[in-house]
Amino acid sequence: MRDDVTVNAADIARLADVGRAAVSNWRKRFDDFPQPVGGTATSPAFSLVEVEGWLRRHNRYVEVAPVERLWQRLRSATDDLRLGEAVGFAGTVLLRLQREPGLDEKTLFVEMRETAPYGLDVDAGLVAAIVEVGRAEGPAEAFDGICDRYVDLHSRRLLATPRDVARLMARIGDTSGRTVLDPACGIGTLLLESSGSLTLGQDVSESAARLAALRLRFHGYESRVETGDSLRADAFAGEQAEVVICNPPFSERGWGYEELTSDPRWEYGLPPRGESELAWVQHCLAHVRPGGTVVIMMPGVAASRRPGRRVRGNLLRAGALRAIITLSAGAAPASSGAPDLWVLRRPEAGVAPPSEVLMVDAGEDLALAETAWQAFCSSKGLPQGSDAVRIIDLLDEEVDLTTSRRITVLRQPDASSFSALREKAAALAKSLAATLPRLSATQRHERAMSSIGELARAGVVTILQGPLKLPGEGELPVLTTKDLLLGRAPTGRSADAPGLARVERDDIVSPIVTDSGWFPRVMTESGAVLGPQLLLIRTDPDRLDPHFLAGCLRAASSSRVRHGTSVRLDPRRAQVPRLAIDEQRRYGEAFRHLLAYEDATRALREISDNLVAAGIDGLFNGSLHPE
Template sequence: MRRDVQVTAADIARLAGVGRAAVSNWRRRHADFPQPVGGTATSPAFSLAEIRAWLLSPGSPGSAGHDRELPSDEWLWQDLRAVAGDDDLADLIADLGAFLVYTHRRARDWAELAAGDDAAVAAALPERIREVVPAFPAVLPPDRVPLIRAVARLGTERGASGAFEFLRERYFETHSRRLHPTPREITELSLELAGLGAEVPTGPRVPGDAGPEPAGSRVRGVPGPESPGRRVRSVLDPVCGAGDHLLAALDRSSAVRVMGQEADPAVARLTAVRLALRGDDTDVRTGDSLRADAFPGETADAVVCNPPFNDRAWGYEELASDPRWEYGLPPRMESELAWVQHALAHLRPDGVAVLLMPPAVGNRRSGRRIRGQLLRRGALRAVIGLPAGAVPNVAVALNLWVLCRPAEPRTPGHVLMIDTSGRPGDYAEAAVAAWRRFDAGEELDEPGVSRTVPVIDLLDDEIDLTPARHLSTAAHLPPERVTGTRDRLADLLRTVAELTPAVRTEPRDLPLVPLSELLRRGMLTLHQQAPVRPGEETEVADGSAVLTAEDVVLDRPPSGRTPEHAVRREILTRPGDVAVPQVVRVPVARVLTRGGAVLGTHLHLLRPDPEALDADFLAGFLSGPANLRHYGPASSTGIRVDVRRAEVPLLPIEEQRAYGEAFRRLASFSAALRETAEVGENLIRLTADGLTHGGLQPPAGDDSSGPPHDVKKESRER
């Protein structure tokens, strides 16, 4: 039965494929626009049925007849809302996700079944899905088959995983309190510390990209092999939530087994489907891991999790005699220490656990006995202090605890203490580099950053595990580090001054046309890639370099390899191609300077005719903020880019080349400016540390220890 649900102005904008401003204009200018049926004066809500009728009526400014295709995915989402109440919506999405898993794994079977009528599909489909995903209803009403077919079409357009991610994101946009995601940078760092994922792509940070990391990103710039003797074949997250840690594990290795447990049944079902679409060996179960462990006796090579903090109702009374408390009964107010021991109980010998912890766990008096036992028995290997803001919406800077279960009893030696609070831009790289050196047996002592601390030094009355309190000071800071940084900053300041863009302040009207018009005129071609589906063959040789969407965002060479990034056909890049990611935080378009890589998925590849269209000119306008209104709506993962809708000026080729040169110079200026800021921040930190710890002194008298004279003079003149 279809319900008449309410939609907001943002929902209407998505349904019509326009911006919020257009909806406001329609309300003011069209007397027949539906009146609000709920909400507030500042955030009104409208009847979906009335909005649907108005948008689809002939002559409506929101109809598809105005040179615009209505987004089928948004209409499908509202159809789902109309057939299921809020309490049932998660189950409906999970069922549709199970269907997508079935189509993903048995595409031919669905193609044959879909040829029948709705009654035949309804009768046969449940049994076939349950062969792949047992948690699917035994009966499918025939009136749900049109929804099934619509979801199948969306899966064809986006891939099964992409289609489910869209539905899942829409659900959690309206039920955000059910989900507390772990930032991708944290999940990637945790997996690196746990030993999963030896092949980490290297590359510089993106010049000019101030947005968050894109989905799928890894810890950058830290190559190196797995730890000797440690091979991660299984990963457990006992508080998996949306499965962020486990999804990142599958991205790193398709062969790894992932296991998770989640207390919220709806979230657990959605996460189970999400992981099943990305890997063949996934297992997500429902329940509270402390009170009702769903994996009793099971061990994993790695345990990674973001447990709940300050949970007073974790089960202290009923779990007082639990055998997991090998290091001591966790105090009532120390739920985090219960999760630590739960993780250790599920580790195989020599396995590694990485837990995100509040800083108070390292110094509260109530937990010092357990902390002491963890140190004495060699279970605690490292404590890593993270920068403030590394985890959004958390008021304090959190820590990562790295623990292990030694294969044999051993005398504890040292614990690694790392403080990355002063390195918010590259804290993950710094932490991984220090951990690898420590794990290889090296002693570290980098003032203010990392130090291997003898366990005996920690076993005092407090047993304080706050990293910053155990690091060496900068009293012996090498002078060449400061002078070298100052010289580098001076050089960069000169470079920035030289690269400052020169433009004429003469406004002009640009004759804009949609990119689809340029495609129609043959001024460029558009290429897109698709992943290999089960049972399909690929024409791409194993080991070929693959250009990924992440490579384009990070402005680095191709880092992917087949078959990890298996694609359906071989589309090779060429110098002068323009690559545009399909999902971004901020608009990105890169001109490729090298060719020969296989085009990856989630990318638009534009190949302009150099006699008719300048590549840098095209990339500059595609990545400009003016085109944001032409792309798709923003979501929790970013902006979905429909590059055909972008608008580009139609100019003579000589004018295009002048614009292209300006855009190239602007990109160089942006890169230099960002590097200048990073070097300047480093100089500030080094100088402050040196002054406060005695390694540096203020200038005496007229001693000129600032920037070179010519730089100071240039600064005053500007």
């Protein structure tokens, strides 16, 4: 590795698993902290080698994963404005390696240096570092890791759709095995979840389009990705796909209103100047075959803004708009509010337009969105939180399609359930005291630590990760992130395939990104498959107690969450105190009781809320009376 690879304060904080304030304090408190070697006064850059040496000397070193080293090297080889091109270059090298695994590094360097983008400092060492990580991790996995870090760094600019939302959009669109188009594809997140037989993409950013094309090739997709503004310079003019999925940019003022006024795509009315999203809706409909499906992310306000009521009304009258599904805030990175998914079907000649549209208030329950859509399509009973609304009832002066105005979500229990809830609350409250462990105060002292990366190299733990996408429908139970949060049995289903991670009893499972309420759990049942966005850590129980390790992971993640940050879990960096196995088991039992107490109090809180609501309503309406 070259010794001129640099890192900034945020990088150091991530490497050492501390906050940025800690790095600032180290610079002030320790005279031997490395001096900046570049950057600016407000964002200095430090030598990675010097920083690693300092961390080791001060017993703060966390093993740097090979892909992390490569990422820092790529960042040091160019500036942040050209970083996407550097990531693309790494992808080109890795793709060449995937096609010819035996190719030697010198030959590869000679071939690749001629294709290096302007401004990227390419030498034989950089190509060798890319090849080394590609051979260790696998070319596709290595490129996925680099892209993940690129998205994390430029999240505000790239606006990548969360993978669970992308998966939902693909499933609602029934994209598997079909020709799929995303006209605002970014780096290809939606298309990667599609399992389409042919994937077509376009993006205004040249570097994003290049990354999308590379990612699709790595994962075996037949694809075509173009660069350009889809509204102004449509690369697929005249072409129609079977499904279009899209998460377009929101609130674009300069989307081309003046120059596109007479465009034939505006079949349902000229989109108002301030309603760029309605232009994207009609662009998507123009590119789907009759009877084909469009699933598009929309800002919540697009359902009710007055200037767009004419287009919304025409979409309803034609039967093109089939569903509006409201998600939780943050589901669309372009918006801080709760976005909607609009599901549309291009009308077919000779087919009568439908009389109802589905509305779903899904929030964070993405399974509800899919269940409601499937039930609506098959004319089955709809789940709570959804409703089939008559189109004629929506065609008033405002054409307001806000789901909260049309759906009554019954969250409060009936007064008749008061007695049963009271008994449950009393029994649960009585059992709480017995759940708490007895802990004695003692003087705090520093403990010798080992990283999980070190334990993995010693064979004490094995780390597995859920796949980016599952192979398809089947009978194999899948543990999902929602199952883990709620502590329930696996609800997902998948076909069997090589490489799936099977969950065993006493495995520790955690979401890759931990937030409030999202913490590691020790599994009590075997047999399920690990779902996407989940990590599994399996211990040698004779050397490391699983409940002890789960408690240590919980301590690390909850500390960060209390300070208001989500944590992307890199298990190899997590620290574990070095204790004898008998001592671990004592601590592990205490951790287990504390986490059981937390689950019980959470359940009691939910029952208590329902109990109070049922009691107050019953007393008010006369269905309950004091004894």
